[in-house]
Amino acid sequence: MKHARAAREFLRNGPRTDWHDQALWYVRQKRDLQKDGIPDWEDLREQASAIKEHTLSNLDQYLEEFETNALRNGIRVHWALNAQEHNHMVLEILQQAGVNRLVKSKSMLTEECQMNPFLEKKGIEVIESDLGERIIQFAEQDPSHIVLPAIHMKKEEVGKLFEKKLGTKPGNHDPQYLTGAARKHLREHFLAAEVAMTGVNFALAESGGFVVCTNEGNADMGIHHASIHIASMGIEKVIPGKEHLAVFLRLLARSATGQPVTTYTSHFQRPDRDKEIHLIIVDNGRSEHLGKDKFWRALKCIRCGACLNTCPVYRRSGGHSYGYTIPGPIGSILTPRVDLKAFSDLPYASSLCGSCSDVCPVKIEIHEQLYHWRQEVNEQGELSRKKKLGIRFMGRLLARPRLYQKSGKFARKALRITPRFLVYNRLNPWGLSRDLPEPPRQSFQEWYRENRNKS
Numbered sequence: 001m002k003h004a005r006a007a008r009e010f011l012r013n014g015p016r017t018d019w020h021d022q023a024l025w026y027v028r029q030k031r032d033l034q035k036d037g038i039p040d041w042e043d044l045r046e047q048a049s050a051i052k053e054h055t056l057s058n059l060d061q062y063l064e065e066f067e068t069n070a071l072r073n074g075i076r077v078h079w080a081l082n083a084q085e086h087n088h089m090v091l092e093i094l095q096q097a098g099v100n101r102l103v104k105s106k107s108m109l110t111e112e113c114q115m116n117p118f119l120e121k122k123g124i125e126v127i128e129s130d131l132g133e134r135i136i137q138f139a140e141q142d143p144s145h146i147v148l149p150a151i152h153m154k155k156e157e158v159g160k161l162f163e164k165k166l167g168t169k170p171g172n173h174d175p176q177y178l179t180g181a182a183r184k185h186l187r188e189h190f191l192a193a194e195v196a197m198t199g200v201n202f203a204l205a206e207s208g209g210f211v212v213c214t215n216e217g218n219a220d221m222g223i224h225h226a227s228i229h230i231a232s233m234g235i236e237k238v239i240p241g242k243e244h245l246a247v248f249l250r251l252l253a254r255s256a257t258g259q260p261v262t263t264y265t266s267h268f269q270r271p272d273r274d275k276e277i278h279l280i281i282v283d284n285g286r287s288e289h290l291g292k293d294k295f296w297r298a299l300k301c302i303r304c305g306a307c308l309n310t311c312p313v314y315r316r317s318g319g320h321s322y323g324y325t326i327p328g329p330i331g332s333i334l335t336p337r338v339d340l341k342a343f344s345d346l347p348y349a350s351s352l353c354g355s356c357s358d359v360c361p362v363k364i365e366i367h368e369q370l371y372h373w374r375q376e377v378n379e380q381g382e383l384s385r386k387k388k389l390g391i392r393f394m395g396r397l398l399a400r401p402r403l404y405q406k407s408g409k410f411a412r413k414a415l416r417i418t419p420r421f422l423v424y425n426r427l428n429p430w431g432l433s434r435d436l437p438e439p440p441r442q443s444f445q446e447w448y449r450e451n452r453n454k455s
């Protein structure tokens, strides 16, 4: 389903839309407060951007260095070209261990690889241990946000779901009570876990170790009981070393949730005695993306979610309307590479206000890439006829200043006398959720001509 249509579904529930909008804006404001407390914030962003650009420009070298050191530490390293290879590798590790249950912490990469449905078809039970992920797993939905996967659900809905799945008291949707019930339920799985899986936030080339950031400690709970730890990372997660890690850790949690640091920042260097760590390094289209002159910088993303929280389109259309694992502004520049035809509308799901680029801790020029994708969509012949006609018409109008001025004058007059129902009706989707301000009597140009000589 195209974004506009899916967004319309989300918008049908007005109170939910308002609440979703406000909840994410609250997170954005928390981020601003944290940022304001760091005088060298802009320097940190510059540094983070430079580190990522340097690493991505020398990725082969850093990945090899990382692999050599990880192997030396006793970590088993696997390379997966695509999602299928990744999923088969996880399955093989589980089968070799004779295990049919996997306790897993949040990993957007495994969502991207559609790993859970694959494993479930092969008879493996996957237990999501992040609270938000467990909620949407119970609800049989996809995450709608990369950091807050169940942000689209209200506590009353979670309460109802837990009544059914965990036998909580009917009508009790107190968040503390529900969290307590989830904790008790997950603890049994942590204690029984033989294989646990995590994502990777940063992989350090100089040491061969990697870092996983969570707020719930669920990654650590799973791993410490299990004898096998599987970690999956995209090739872009590697950074040179510890001093670079410090830059990202100062930016990540502040940008994501407005916290000074994630509650748990766990470093994995080598497996404990009698335990195994398997690290799967996944490409899945990233190398191809890296080769795209205008778009490779999108791989700098550290998945903080700040661009989602600030985006007026995301906040009022919900994550599911994007139809892919990574929604919001960053999703709209990563997704078209997956299937330009299917996702040709996503670069248009933006006002190009640039707020996403302003908050991005690694300074990805997101709105500029969205604009470049729009050109690419047109060049590849994927622009809808309606849009093409509209753009052609506006192009001609804007190229003729006199005609533009006359049209403006006419439109201002016409709008003043046009009956309201002719503008605000079902045939004009623009007017369904917007109201035009009173048209001014004169254009800015006319006003300027009249006033420029007045002191």
Ligand code: SF4
Pocket (backbone or CB within 6 Å): 255, 300, 301, 302, 303, 304, 305, 306, 307, 308, 330, 356, 359, 360, 361, 362, 363, 364, 366
């Ligand atoms: S693009 Fe930037 S702001 Fe958006 S999730 Fe990635 S790092 Fe965060």
